[in-house]
Every structure is written in C-alpha cells, then in structure tokens.
Amino acid sequence: MSPVSPGTAARSKRRRRGAQRRGPWLAIVYWVVIAITLVPIVSMVAYSFNDAPTNRLTFAWNGFTTYWYQNLWNVSGLGAAFGTSVLVAFLAAVVSVAIGLPLALALERYRFPGRGIVSSIVFADIAAPSIVVGSASLSFFLSVGLGTGFWTILITHVAFDVAYVVVVLRARIAGTSKVLEEAAGDLGATPFQAFRLVTLPLLAPGMLAAGLLALAMSIDDYVITSFVAGPSVTFPLFVYGAAKAGMPPQVLCFGTLVFAVGLLVALLNGALNRRLARTRG
Structure with a gap:
C-alpha cells in the first residue's frame, strides 16, 4: 500500500472541514426549490381526480373520480x-x-x-x-x-x-x-x-x-x-x-395530460442521449 503524502492528507482534511462548515443549508435550499417546483404539479394531478359537485374547480376534496377525464370534451x-x-x-x-x-x-x-x-x-x-x-x-x-x-x-x-x-x-x-x-x-x-x-x-x-x-x-x-x-x-x-x-376541472385534466406527455418525451430523450453516448464510447 503506497503511503499518502502530507500534501494530499492536508487537502483531504481541508475538504472535510469545508463540507462540515457548509452544514445542512445547501440540502435545505435544494429541497425547498424542488418542493416549490413540484407542489403545483402534484396538486394539479391530484385535483384533476377530485369530485367537484358544482362542475367548477374546488380545493375541497370530495372524493376520487375519473369523471372529468371521461368527459374531457364536454366544456x-x-x-x-x-x-x-x-x-x-x-x-x-x-x-x-x-x-x-x-x-x-x-x-x-x-x-x-x-x-x-x-x-x-x-x-x-x-x-x-x-x-x-x-x-x-x-x-x-x-x-x-x-x-x-x-x-x-x-x-x-x-x-x-x-x-x-x-x-x-x-x-x-x-x-x-x-x-x-x-x-x-x-x-x-x-x-x-x-x-x-x-x-x-x-x-x-x-x-x-x-x-x-x-x-x-x-x-x-x-x-x-x-x-x-x-x-x-x-x-x-x-x-x-x-x-x-x-x-372547469377538465382544465386540470388537459394540464395533466400535457405534463405526462412532456415527461415521457423527456425520458425518451434522456434514453436516446445515453444510447448515443454508449455508442460513441
């Protein structure tokens, strides 16, 4: 086993000390940004399945239904x-x-x-x-x-x-x-x-x-x-x-469908990029 030089050990120690000084704030900021981005999308998807008795969007949960997807074109x-x-x-x-x-x-x-x-x-x-x-x-x-x-x-x-x-x-x-x-x-x-x-x-x-x-x-x-x-x-x-x-709740249904299609295409694009990278490698 080769000995570790004093310079390498000192740099490693400085990196560990820097990571300790950063604390949890970077992770907190990261997850806050992720939450701000995802909460509206998750809410849209969830409430597109909400039973709205008045045929108008409401944030009071009245039960799960697929009625709005079955009647996308009724508006x-x-x-x-x-x-x-x-x-x-x-x-x-x-x-x-x-x-x-x-x-x-x-x-x-x-x-x-x-x-x-x-x-x-x-x-x-x-x-x-x-x-x-x-x-x-x-x-x-x-x-x-x-x-x-x-x-x-x-x-x-x-x-x-x-x-x-x-x-x-x-x-x-x-x-x-x-x-x-x-x-x-x-x-x-x-x-x-x-x-x-x-x-x-x-x-x-x-x-x-x-x-x-x-x-x-x-x-x-x-x-x-x-x-x-x-x-x-x-x-x-x-x-x-x-x-x-x-x-009308159908608006959320259309938004959910657009998001789903966009997510699928993004995943396919990522898979294509990885395949091309392996081919070139």
Whole structure:
C-alpha cells in the first residue's frame, strides 16, 4: 500500500472541514426549490381526480373520480382551444428548429460580417419582456395590414421560439467536433452527405431538446398570444377567461395530460442521449 503524502492528507482534511462548515443549508435550499417546483404539479394531478359537485374547480376534496377525464370534451370551447394550442406549438417547434439549426451552425462554426449583431439580436429576443414582444408584434401586423388570428399567433411564436432553439443548438454544436465530418469527406462523402449522415445524427438529441423547449414555450404562452390572437382562442386564453367565472376541472385534466406527455418525451430523450453516448464510447 503506497503511503499518502502530507500534501494530499492536508487537502483531504481541508475538504472535510469545508463540507462540515457548509452544514445542512445547501440540502435545505435544494429541497425547498424542488418542493416549490413540484407542489403545483402534484396538486394539479391530484385535483384533476377530485369530485367537484358544482362542475367548477374546488380545493375541497370530495372524493376520487375519473369523471372529468371521461368527459374531457364536454366544456364548450375547451377542446378547440386546446387543439389550437397544440397545433400552433407543434408547427412553431418544427419551423423554429428548421430555422434555428442553420442559424446556430453559422453562428458557432463560421465567421462572417454581422455575426456579433446577429448573436446580440438572438439574446435580445430572449431578454425582451413578453409585453414588449406582444405589443411590437401587434403593431407590425397592423402596419402591414395583416389581420390577427391563427397565422399571426404562429408567426409570433416562431419569432420568439427561434432564439431559444439557437441557444440550445449552439451549445450542442460547441460540444461536437468537425473531425468526423472531415473524415467523411476524406472517404468521398459530399458536404450534404456528411451533414445528413454525420452531423444530423450527432445533433439529433439537441434538436429534440430544442424542439421540446420551443413547444413548451409556445403551448403555455399567454401574454404575447393575447396581443395577436384576434378571434382565435388558445388554451391559456381559455383558462384565463374561464377563471373569472369558475374553472372547469377538465382544465386540470388537459394540464395533466400535457405534463405526462412532456415527461415521457423527456425520458425518451434522456434514453436516446445515453444510447448515443454508449455508442460513441
């Protein structure tokens, strides 16, 4: 057994002493944050099974029931609003990834005039308050004579989703190397073949993560959508309006289903990342 040097022993002792000085506060803060995050979600899931005799959301527990799930579409306008939100979110996510991928590649791998300005615009889009983005979007649509509705919601959601997609994909691209693409070129692959067969598979987990983030940002947006929705009603707009007269429990059911689907996709994405890591290893 090799002897431990005095320097190593001293460093180990300092680390133990530092861990003792930290005390329980880090763990307490961690669990408080976790509780703040999970309590609303757990409450939503639990009360979606609560028997509400008045057909309106109540926090008095009246017994377990699946009635609201069996009658999801019985609330006038709720199903249509939810469908509109899902369709807008899906299209916005797909279009945002399609636009954000080449933009992220250009910003991360190439140097060109105006690169700094484009990067600043991307981050400014993220930093801008929602009310500013919504009012600016409405002013633009009115100035060009475009009536508000489904398409203005979609355009606006793509506009603010692209920035988040670019940030996520740039981080993924920064963690990959061009060596494999260059090797594919040395083996006779064209630039497009190298991109399709090498780059895209490497970026696939990042693209999925960026798409999910864009979908989540879009499906629950209220402030920006309220400016540009016109006669169209999305799920957040319906919930806000219904809250004034009493919210139907089906709203919690839809929220629970969205959370369940999002959790499933996140787990699948994690499994895909681990599989790719083992393959590369």
